[in-house]
Amino acid sequence: MGDHILVVDDEAPARNALRSFLEALGHEVETAESVEEALSKVEKNPPWAIFTDLVMPGLDGLEFIRRLHKSDDIPVVVFSAQGTEEQALEAMKLGAQDYLEKPVEPAKLKILLTRLGRTRDLEAEKRRLEVEKRLLKAELRERGAFERLRGESEKMLVVFRQIEQVAPSTLSVLIVGESGTGKELVARTLHELSGRCKFEFVELNCAAIPATLLESEIFGHERGSFTGAFQRKIGCFEMANHGTLFLDEIAEMEENLQAKLLRVLQEQRFRRVGGRDMIEADVRVIAATNKDPMKAIADRKLREDLYYRLNAFTIALPALREHPEDIRSLSRHFAEQYATRTGGTVPAIHQSTMEALLAHPWPGNVRELKNAIERATLLSGGGTILPQHLPPEVLTSRAASEAHPSPVPPGEPDAGTLSLRIGTTMDDAEREMIRSTLAHTGGNKTQAARILRISLKTMHNKVKKYQL
Numbered sequence: 001m002g003d004h005i006l007v008v009d010d011e012a013p014a015r016n017a018l019r020s021f022l023e024a025l026g027h028e029v030e031t032a033e034s035v036e037e038a039l040s041k042v043e044k045n046p047p048w049a050i051f052t053d054l055v056m057p058g059l060d061g062l063e064f065i066r067r068l069h070k071s072d073d074i075p076v077v078v079f080s081a082q083g084t085e086e087q088a089l090e091a092m093k094l095g096a097q098d099y100l101e102k103p104v105e106p107a108k109l110k111i112l113l114t115r116l117g118r119t120r121d122l123e124a125e126k127r128r129l130e131v132e133k134r135l136l137k138a139e140l141r142e143r144g145a146f147e148r149l150r151g152e153s154e155k156m157l158v159v160f161r162q163i164e165q166v167a168p169s170t171l172s173v174l175i176v177g178e179s180g181t182g183k184e185l186v187a188r189t190l191h192e193l194s195g196r197c198k199f200e201f202v203e204l205n206c207a208a209i210p211a212t213l214l215e216s217e218i219f220g221h222e223r224g225s226f227t228g229a230f231q232r233k234i235g236c237f238e239m240a241n242h243g244t245l246f247l248d249e250i251a252e253m254e255e256n257l258q259a260k261l262l263r264v265l266q267e268q269r270f271r272r273v274g275g276r277d278m279i280e281a282d283v284r285v286i287a288a289t290n291k292d293p294m295k296a297i298a299d300r301k302l303r304e305d306l307y308y309r310l311n312a313f314t315i316a317l318p319a320l321r322e323h324p325e326d327i328r329s330l331s332r333h334f335a336e337q338y339a340t341r342t343g344g345t346v347p348a349i350h351q352s353t354m355e356a357l358l359a360h361p362w363p364g365n366v367r368e369l370k371n372a373i374e375r376a377t378l379l380s381g382g383g384t385i386l387p388q389h390l391p392p393e394v395l396t397s398r399a400a401s402e403a404h405p406s407p408v409p410p411g412e413p414d415a416g417t418l419s420l421r422i423g424t425t426m427d428d429a430e431r432e433m434i435r436s437t438l439a440h441t442g443g444n445k446t447q448a449a450r451i452l453r454i455s456l457k458t459m460h461n462k463v464k465k466y467q468l
Contacts, residue, residue: 003048003117004028008038008064010056014102018051021106025113035059039067046074049116053102054080054087062087065094075116079104148185148192150333153323159186159315166313167193172265174250174310175288177317180367183288184248186315190286191244199243202236207252215257216273219264225274237270240283250287250310251296258303265309285310320362320369324446325456327357330366334373335385345382353387358446360394431466434459438468 009015032038054061081102088099191201220235296302339346376389441447449459
């Protein structure tokens with residue numbers, strides 16, 4: 001049986017003739033002689049397509065199209081022997097797929113049905129791909145990959161969920177985190193997941209540009225507006241129109257320029273430096289800072305009113321030392337990324353190398369880890385990454401950790417011994433072993449897991465199980 005089609009026409013001969021032809025082509029056809037009857041049938045059994053006359057007594061074809069729910073997404077073809085060209089154009093504006101003159105020519109109708117079938121198949125494929133894309137994103141997120149970002153820890157999964165929630169909106173976002181935590185990547189991901197992704201993503205580091213030039217960089221300038229302004233310059237706000245402007249290190253911007261930025265954010269219009277005309281700009285602003293916003297406000301580095309204007313939604317990125325369980329997956333990802341980019345072989349990472357990576361505090365966060373892995377991948381020559389391929393400061397951290405273990409608090413047993421009474425249960429023994437090892441490492445779960453030769457995930461599960 002073919003597709004279900006609804007034919008709407010107040011004239012019985014024309015209605016029956018079209019029905020017979022469509023049935024001869026293998027379609028299941030239902031008819032209605034009025035718009036009211038047609039709306040009732042659509043509600044009970046939505047058809048694949050609707051063919052409707054334009055001119056009918058009472059409610060006409062145009063009103064029928066208006067009353068059809070847009071969510072039904074049913075293609076509508078209009079036909080008429082009395083309708084005007086203006087009515088046909090109006091029907092197309094309202095969403096009709098095509099227009100045919102009565103009497104309908106069989107050849108034209110067959111071509112139209114073929115086109116509708118192809119459109120339906122394309123739409124179905126598009127919907128299927130969208131579903132697959134959503135499922136793939138969900139699967140990747142569970143595996144610790146979200147667009148450009150990586151991380152399997154709970155802290156990073158929280159960040160991923162926040163990005164997914166706020167990206168489609170028009171809210172301003174403030175990204176807070178230490179240098180090297182990936183604030184720019186988060187900003188780009190927000191842009192790429194938003195409705196502005198087809199327009200420009202413009203990035204400006206407020207700390208990298210002299211204060212005297214920053215206003216011109218943001219708003220642009222007119223020719224002759226200051227010494228050296230030999231021609232008009234388009235600023236970041238103009239370039240980012242309908243797109244996203246990312247202002248990194250916002251707390252490094254001078255206070256008077258922060259006041260101008262606040263006014264532009266409120267009014268969505270500005271003047272170029274030296275200009276007279278107001279320029280409209282539809283821009284979503286994402287800002288970032290590596291400072292504590294409250295401390296920056298107290299130190300008069302960040303205007304409080306600008307902070308609250310930007311702080312419609314805040315994403316706080318954790319330092320790498322706060323989610324060391326991500327070091328393994330990030331290291332493998334960076335090694336694979338670098339090898340792929342340079343056309344080399346993806347290297348393996350030796351266990352002793354991974355132990356050194358886990359022992360390092362990573363003050364430069366993910367950026368420092370990325371640089372270290374890229375260096376090691378290069379030096380490994382496509383073979384296994386060994387400790388000697390790592391930067392000296394990473395090896396120094398490991399050596400210091402092994403040579404000077406964290407002191408044991410007073411009253412704790414000696415670091416190298418563990419005494420248990422006869423009759424201690426296995427659970428109690430395991431609990432005491434984990435508690436003592438954590439005391440030996442000063443609470444460092446990564447070190448404790450390495451000493452006990454268990455995974456960090458297992459360590460977290462044990463800590464939770466024994467409420468340590």
